[in-house]
Amino acid sequence: MKYIPQYLIILTIGFAAEIMNAVIPAPVPACIYGIIILFILLCSGILKLDHIKESARFLIDVQPVMFIPAGVGLIVIWSEVKDSVLFYLAVCVVSTVFTILVAGWVTQIVIKRRKKS
Amino acid sequence: MNGILFGSQYFGAALTIGAFMVGRVLQKKTGFVLFNPILVGVAICIAVLKVFDIDYEAYNHGAQFVSYFLNxxxxxxxxxxxxxxxxxxxxxxxxxxxxxxxxxxxxxxxxxxxxxxxxxxxxxxxxxxxxxxxxxxxxxxxxxxxxxxxxxxxxxxxxxxxxxxxxxxxxxxxxxxxxxxxxxxxxxxxxxxxxxxxxxxxxxxxxxxxxxxxxxxxxxxxxxxxxxxx
Known part of the structure; x- marks a missing residue:
């Protein structure tokens, strides 16, 4: 029975996040509110990790599969985007490599400086 | 073909998870970085839809349930x-x-x-x-x-x-x-x-x-x- 109460908790947080998304006039998606709510509940001790652990781990484990339908959706919009597709791809490639480089290097430099001092 | 598939709640989900598993096995066997299970999964699903002339809607009728708990x-x-x-x-x-x-x-x-x-x-x-x-x-x-x-x-x-x-x-x-x-x-x-x-x-x-x-x-x-x- 442990999975059912765990899912109830996670779904309730998802629902609360949806309400926040609807009420607060900011372009912040529900799942971001959800991460913040769950994190605060865990940090404050209101919720114990044991209350959600197995179900949360299951959801994290299967998450990669969940992106496939969105990826397959490319065939629907293909005719609409095919003329600019190389430009969009170039933006994705260059920007992603650059972001990995900058975020990784800056973080590593800050950590190394802190370790020295 | 689309007639049967439009009614199916399981075709899209089974194809999605099956394609993902093929990608996983390929990656495990070869260790090749481009055989990413998601990339291979998407490619296999698109290929199947194209070859058998299946509408995305018919596929997504079942596949949407795979993504149901994404949030x-x-x-x-x-x-x-x-x-x-x-x-x-x-x-x-x-x-x-x-x-x-x-x-x-x-x-x-x-x-x-x-x-x-x-x-x-x-x-x-x-x-x-x-x-x-x-x-x-x-x-x-x-x-x-x-x-x-x-x-x-x-x-x-x-x-x-x-x-x-x-x-x-x-x-x-x-x-x-x-x-x-x-x-x-x-x-x-x-x-x-x-x-x-x-x-x-x-x-x-x-x-x-x-x-x-x-x-x-x-x-x-x-x-x-x-x-x-x-």
């Missing part, structure tokens, strides 16, 4: 963050500075390339949130009146790219610190990259998961500033 799966990433609370506290400054500079690098490079390619304002704002999580990037694209469907495609492609190139790119740039690795992956390629970060290690996975949330929030601010520039 609460993303919310669940908070437990990884919580489990790494001590690491988070110890490296708080590095994390905030690292993610902020990563977000800035992402939007600034999109701006530079948009000017170079002569994008319209609409095309520019379409690509601005390409590094962040799908749910949030879609909302931002809608808010700024971009091509939402292209944003979704760009986010998925960026995620697959990040998932595929993260390990070799980190090696090339000599980024060895686990916290820096996770932040670089999560900031550049959201949940899809995080799937790879989780494979590398628990600290990497947690930092990457944390970066999805933080990078998304910082991008909200960054887009407000950058959308006015071009």
């Amino acid at each position: 609460i799966a993303t919310i669940s990433l908070a437990i990884l963050l919580y489990e790494q609370l001590t690491v988070l506290k110890k490296n708080f400054l590095a994390i905030i500075i690292g993610i902020s500079s990563g977000v800035l690098a992402s939007v600034a490079s999109v701006l530079a390339l948009s000017i170079m390619f002569g994008f319209t304002h609409q095309e520019f704002v379409t690509m601005l949130p390409h590094s962040i999580t799908t749910a949030m990037g879609m909302a931002l694209s809608e808010e700024y009146e971009g091509y939402v469907s292209v944003t979704v495609a760009g986010i998925v492609i960026t995620g697959i790219l990040g998932n595929v190139i993260a390990v070799p790119a980190l090696k090339l740039f000599r980024i060895t610190d686990p916290v820096a690795k996770g932040i670089a992956i999560g900031t550049s390629s959201h949940a899809l990259g995080t799937a790879k970060a989780l494979e590398i290690g628990e600290v990497e996975g947690a930092m990457s998961g944390l970066s999805i949330a933080v990078a998304g929030l910082i991008t909200v601010i960054a887009m407000a500033v950058f959308s006015g520039i071009y």
